[in-house]
Amino acid sequence: MIRILLFSLFLGLMGCSSSKKLINHQHKSFNFSYLVDLQNIKNDQVKVEFLVQGISENNLEFCLPKIVPGIYGAMNFGQFISRLKAFDATGEEIKTKKIGTNCWSLEGASDLAKIEYLVDDTWDVFDMNMEEGFYRSAGSSFSSDHFVLNNNCLLGYLIGYENKAAQLSIQRPEEMYGATSLQGKSGTKGMDVFEAESYHDLVDSPILYAKADTSILKFPDIEVEVAVYSSSGKRLAKELAEHIRPLIENQRKYLGGKLPVKNYSFLLFHNLNPDKYSYMGDGLEHKQSTLILLYMPLDLKVIKDNVYGIASHEFIHTIMPLGIHSEEIANYDYNNPKFSKHIWLYEGMTEYFTIHMPIKNKVQELPDFFRVLQRKIKESKQFDKDLSLTELSMSPMDKQDQYYNVYLKGSLTNMCLDIELRDFSKGEYGVQDMVAQLLAKYGPDRAFKDEEFFEEIISLTKWPGMRNFIEQYLEGTTPLPLKDYFDRVGFTYNEGTLILSENEEASAEQLQLRKYWIDQ
Ligand SMILES: [Zn+2]
DSSP states (O other): OEEEEEEESOOOBOOOBOOOOOOOOTTOOOSEEEEEEEEEEETTEEEEEEEEOSOOOSOEEEEOOSOOTTOOSOOOGGGGEEEEEEEETTSOEEEEEEETTTEEEEETOTTEEEEEEEEEOSOSOOSSOOOTTOOGGGSOEEOSSEEEEOHHHHOOEETTOTTSOEEEEEEOOTTEEEEOSSEEEEOSTTEEEEEESSHHHHHTOOEEEEEOOEEEEEOSSOEEEEEEEETTOOOOHHHHHHHHHHHHHHHHHHTTSOOSOSEEEEEEEEEEOSOTTEEEEEEEEOSSEEEEEEEEOSOHHHHHHHHHHHHHHHHHTTTTTTTSOBHHHHTOOSSSOOOOSOHIIIIIIHHHHHHHHHHHTTSSOHHHHHHHHHHHHHHHTTSOTTSOHHHHHHOTTTTGGGTTHHHHHHHHHHHHHHHHHHHHTTTSOOHHHHHHHHHHHSOTTOOBOGGGHHHHHHHHHOOTTHHHHIIIIISSOOOOOHHHHHHHTTEEEETTTTEEEEOTTOOHHHHHHHHHHHOO
């Protein structure tokens, strides 16, 4: 769901798109509405008012999330809240008590009308310094010329009311434009009003406020907004959007001609790095947008390469886990999350699609494909080989130092599965087809049962080796026999140097399986 990239001279990318639709608000009233004041900021703190009507419960709990979907570290957003007060409809203060880092109990709240508080930003500068388990793409930053807003930092929720519709009004500096996939309309001058079907939707919709620098890519089936803030002051949206355009085409082709969403927003935040040789990128996917943070020099080639890489991975997330996920993700509990064991699919398959798509679509040559695979293999050697992908998936918060391996071992495991399925079906069926079948059966509004999912895949793929593959390489820690797999497709893999090359004497059978797999 999120990918953190920290390389010298590496490539990464990301993207997002969204569009704002005008909605007629006249006949709709909300029991929950938030007012966020970005105009009057003191001490780097934003004032938030949460207006409530129609609740008659005596005991309520108001919380900020401990963690949000897509990240696997506890960020405890309650720690950034201060001076929280609650009031009833007559303006009388209601007694509140802090219970833990993220929650407050409201005693005798039978007539709750308002909760107000101040919020600190979670980060000030996006640079190379990163803290394990602390994902800045899930956080917020307030500055005089931009705001990176993740609503999980600003907005709290009443426990039990997370599924209720809500309105969000943001008082913004007049010269700023808010890019987001949230639906909404401008209210009065300097005020944006957005609507969301639930608290989950608010959390799923980051907003980037800055001087407008946006570009819209129009396709017959999707409209993609690219909004950029660069601390360099340079306008980059148009050029980056054109760079993303072929990515959308390639993704559609790879996904069988259909894209899962109609509107998408890429929100790009670029902080200028004076060092030419070190870059950092961080992206977090959402249903209809991706927020991408970049720390790199103002070198358009570097920025484009990175944006493309991150956008490619994050956009595939519109399928997994946003379109295919378990109940643990569908009914996300922000303060007591339960984890699914299928991160091999959500992140591992997403990353496999990301590296498989260019070679399959013939926009990459074999030597470049080899380099990508070699890097995955080399980097994965640094991680604990006795930790299975399902075990990592179930306790990601405790295994932060191992988490990155899901992009490495996770993608390589799916590559091996793809080769097996293509071999078994004589090229007719691979992991792309498996994912398409799962998407058709489940989709964004129908979650699967975590415990039953492997059985489902076993019957879906019809490959007799599937159960054994799951037991050995997903639930177990048997090392992937990479040399054997590469040999089957006519590649030579040196286990000592980790170098991949073409086997010049590959048999017709090996070349046939290679063709089934990567169409080369
Ligand atoms: Zn991801």
